[in-house]
Amino acid sequence: MDRAEAKLYEQVAGGIARQIREGVLRAGERIPSVRRTSRQQRVSVSTVLPAYFLLENQGLIEARPQSGFYVKPRPLAPPPEPKISAPPTAAVRLSSGDLIAEVLASTRNPEVVPLGAAVVSPELMPAKPLARLTAALARESCAKALSYEFPPGLPALRRQIAKRGLELGWAFKPDEVLITNGCMEALNLCLRAVAKAGDTVAVESPCYYGILELMESLGLKALELPTHPREGLSLSALTAALRRHKVKALVTIPSFLNPLGCCMPEENRRELARLIAKRRLPLIEDDIYGDLYFEARRLKPIAAFDREGWVLFCSSFSKTLASGFRVGWTLPGRFRAEVEKLKRNTTLANATLPQMAIAEYLQNGGYERHLRQLRRALEDNVRQVSDAVARHFPVGTRVSRPEGGYVLWVEFPKGVDALDLHRRALSEQISIAPGPIFSAKQKYRNCVRLNCGHPWSDKIAGALRRLGEMLMERSA
Numbered sequence: 001m002d003r004a005e006a007k008l009y010e011q012v013a014g015g016i017a018r019q020i021r022e023g024v025l026r027a028g029e030r031i032p033s034v035r036r037t038s039r040q041q042r043v044s045v046s047t048v049l050p051a052y053f054l055l056e057n058q059g060l061i062e063a064r065p066q067s068g069f070y071v072k073p074r075p076l077a078p079p080p081e082p083k084i085s086a087p088p089t090a091a092v093r094l095s096s097g098d099l100i101a102e103v104l105a106s107t108r109n110p111e112v113v114p115l116g117a118a119v120v121s122p123e124l125m126p127a128k129p130l131a132r133l134t135a136a137l138a139r140e141s142c143a144k145a146l147s148y149e150f151p152p153g154l155p156a157l158r159r160q161i162a163k164r165g166l167e168l169g170w171a172f173k174p175d176e177v178l179i180t181n182g183c184m185e186a187l188n189l190c191l192r193a194v195a196k197a198g199d200t201v202a203v204e205s206p207c208y209y210g211i212l213e214l215m216e217s218l219g220l221k222a223l224e225l226p227t228h229p230r231e232g233l234s235l236s237a238l239t240a241a242l243r244r245h246k247v248k249a250l251v252t253i254p255s256f257l258n259p260l261g262c263c264m265p266e267e268n269r270r271e272l273a274r275l276i277a278k279r280r281l282p283l284i285e286d287d288i289y290g291d292l293y294f295e296a297r298r299l300k301p302i303a304a305f306d307r308e309g310w311v312l313f314c315s316s317f318s319k320t321l322a323s324g325f326r327v328g329w330t331l332p333g334r335f336r337a338e339v340e341k342l343k344r345n346t347t348l349a350n351a352t353l354p355q356m357a358i359a360e361y362l363q364n365g366g367y368e369r370h371l372r373q374l375r376r377a378l379e380d381n382v383r384q385v386s387d388a389v390a391r392h393f394p395v396g397t398r399v400s401r402p403e404g405g406y407v408l409w410v411e412f413p414k415g416v417d418a419l420d421l422h423r424r425a426l427s428e429q430i431s432i433a434p435g436p437i438f439s440a441k442q443k444y445r446n447c448v449r450l451n452c453g454h455p456w457s458d459k460i461a462g463a464l465r466r467l468g469e470m471l472m473e474r475s476a
């Protein structure tokens, strides 16, 4: 490279560095591709490349495989994490009120900034290939698509799910799989198979409100257990609770608990499988976020360590492909016969066409590639939202650091009322999920969950800034 060229690439790098410093290009944003910059600035590709390497060396940008160059996140001091939860030690009957319906209703309004319900933007899903496949199947296999597919569900789909067992580090057969209407129906059937009205069921705290609402409708009592923001359910608290209470079942989300985002380490999963086998305690494992890990590797589900069928495993394609298709599944272990009977007399069967479409997509559609892209996009979104919280929310705010999934748990300094914030935010078309809906006793009044399932945008950035202002107005 001659001197003139050397100067040129430094100029190119300098221009981009300036844009980063001045906030024109923001943390996490993709910078124009090498070719585009070469066209825009009328310089050769061999000038742009060293400019980008220089920016990389300076720690201003980073290369992401098969994706391009991105502005590196500013090394903002991350806010502290929440502490281990301290729920009430008594089992309680549930009564959730209208708040959950309010949070979900806001997702139907496209004007509302969607930081409330845990929903992934359809933009991040393979909508076009799925639509093409579904249309072709409806045309070419119409008779099949119009017919019942009785439990346990479409064989081709159950085979594809079993094939993914390799990915999970857990070998199981297609015959063990029972297709359900989403993960929610799987949880419903499994809970009904192991507990009846008046029984006590242990859950993590905070806990996904859908599980609490389901337990309420079944007349179950909830025993909330302390949960660590990184490692999930406290096994020592569970052991102590089992000594004090007559617990009929445990429901857990070990991978990226909604709402804390924590992930139970492998040794705890193994230990928990041993504990429940010893106590003959049914464990309902909700693995709906299991494929959305940011690290290099998926952790085995608890079911993989279960030798005696005490784990009832539940999942779905709602968070990774198409929530609207309502395709989930369960492997209910030793409770199989009862769960299958409940499936028959609850919804009889799943719609056939979505099962066909998902089976076909898993067979030929590039699911693993899609998952890789989705994980990267969600990790990016989580980082952007977390940075915005660090930038705009009051000092003393604590934020979870999830290693997968796409929700953040935010704990405000004492005195902040999440319900009040939720109502004020909604009046300005911003939806958030207030902490009390994640607890049987409406605890967590100073907490909210933020959904990070939508790509970063000016609208989301503005909403987070505005939430920060609302919080400051209150503390002023």
Ligand SMILES: Cc1ncc(COP(=O)(O)O)c(C=O)c1O
Residues within 6 Å of the ligand: 118, 181, 182, 183, 184, 185, 208, 210, 253, 258, 286, 288, 315, 316, 317, 318, 319, 323, 327, 328
């Ligand atoms: C932990 C958890 N389980 C289950 C569900 C419901 O899943 P599905 O839409 O597949 O019924 C959700 C949805 O948000 C969830 O977060």
